[in-house]
Amino acid sequence: MGTSSAPLAGVRIIESSMLGPAAITTSLADLGAEVIKIESPQGDYIRQMTWPIVEGVSLMHLHVNRGKRSLVLDLRTPEGVQTYLDLVRDADVVIEAMRPGGLERRGLGYDQLREVNPKIVFCTISGYGMTGPYAELPSHGVAYDVWAGLVKPETTEDGFAAIPEHPSMGIHAGPLFGALGVLAGVIKARATGEGCRLEVAQSDAAAAMDWYRSESWKAYERPESEVTGNASDGYVRRAPGTAGMRDGVRYQFYEASDGGHVLLQASEREFWENFCRGIDRPELFEANPGAKFADHAVGNVALRTQLKEIFLTRTAREWVDLGLEINVPIINVNTPQTLADDPQFQARFPWIPAERLGCEQQPSPIKYLDVEVPVPTKAPTVGQHTDEVLAEVLGYDAERIAALREAGALG
Known part of the structure; x- marks a missing residue:
């Protein structure tokens, strides 16, 4: 439950979810929304999925379902369906985080929900969406990134194709786009009295997050008389998207003296001049002033060789400190393992302790300066809050709850 401020x-959200798409409400719960997770008597098997397993429960469950309450309803019973409708009556949002149509098959589709609450915002989040030839195709997280062209297979020493280590895009971006759409729907509903229905595909979200690469390729389908490269590149087309960064010099990785790496981003002339003068090498700038903006000095092997030698004279930490001192964008290269030791991470992402959430977790990246946000509560066990929600939210007395349990509606 969130704080009143x-x-x-x-904002009350009724969520029917399975596995990772439940993350659509994690950020909303972090910001104080009341999220009631409706589970079947068997529960969401996310608790056994992926690794690590922390004291018998998956990290994925502990993270994506933090701050929520769990209520068990058997929607195969009319009593369970009626109780669901009672919850929707005063709710703002219903989330269907599973294959599209799951709620409709149980008599709880958008049309039925609107009959009891015309202001309801109904959001379906799924793998490939409600339309298209892949709509019914089962999937898991990395599929969306593979489909969107974000992850390529590696080949092992034994000659097998393998999934490389990679950041997960669709499984995280999809829920964030969904949460944005849900909040827009709630604003509309509260202003007009009319709810809405929306859907988000995690595959679409993966493609949308990588729009620069795909739109670059599309732009280059047009003739060079219409679509060129940058002025700093003499209008010659670079490789599309981020591939055009590969041969940069002023915008590039460099190894430091401690074996770590830093990323230099002195593509603006101002930053490049600051760098050269800051290391007492003004002749580098005078010989290679470059364009005012967006100049990576692509292909300047001589300059790249000089910079390689220069960066080997300080540690990665010392380069970042120098960047702060002389106003040049330089940042050290982290891994998911080393990130937690980075002073910037430690200053902004204090771990929520395991004693609170079952394992150490990052807080929300959204930081209000003058509004209190709740500290998330531990992800629930199956049906942990069933009686509590029915009593507090719906006002059911003990006799009515007992009758529901007798009818099998509560599992």
Whole structure:
């Protein structure tokens, strides 16, 4: 439950979810929304999925379902369906985080929900969406990134194709786009009295997050008389998207003296001049002033060789400190393992302790300067809050709850 002053205090969300798409409400719960996770008597098997398993429960469950309450309803029973409708009556949002149509098959589709609450915002989040030839195709997280062209197979020493280590895009971006759409729907509903229905595909989200690469390729389908490269490149087309960074010099990785690496991003002339003068090498700037903006000095092997030698004279940390001192964008290269030791991470992402959430977790990256947000509560066990929610939210007394349990509606 959120604090009364939290940004989303007073927003109630009824969530029917399985596995990772439940992350659509994680950020909303972090900001104070009340999220009631409706589970079947068997529960969401996310608790056994992926690794690591922390004291018998998956890290994925502990993270994506933090801050939520769990209520068990058997939607195969009419009593379970009626109780769901009672919850929707005063809710703002219903989330269907599973294959599209799951709720409709149980008599709880958008049309039925609108009959009890015309202001309801109904959001379906799924793998490949509600339309298209892949709509019914089962999937898991990395599929969306593979489909969107973000992850390429590696070949092992034994000659097998293998999934490389990679950041997960679709499984995280999809829920964030969904949360944005849901909040827009709630604003509309509260202003007009009319709810809405929306859907988000995690595959679409992966493609949308990588729009620069795909749109670059599309732009280059047009003739060079219409679409060129940068002025700093003499208008010659670089490789599309981020591939055009590969041969940069003023915008590039360099090894430091401690074996770590830093990323230099002195593509603006101002930053490049600051760098050269800051290391007492003004002749580098005078010989290679470059363009005012967006100049990576692509292909300047001589300059790249000089910079390679220069960066080997200081540690990665010393280069970042120098960047701060002389106003040049330089940052050290982290891994997911070393990130937690980075002073910037430690200053902005204090771990929520395992004693609170079952394992150490990062807080929300959204930081309000003058509004209190709740500290998330531990992800629930199956049906942990069933009686509590029915009593507090719906006002059911003990006799009615007992009758529901007798009818099998509560599992």
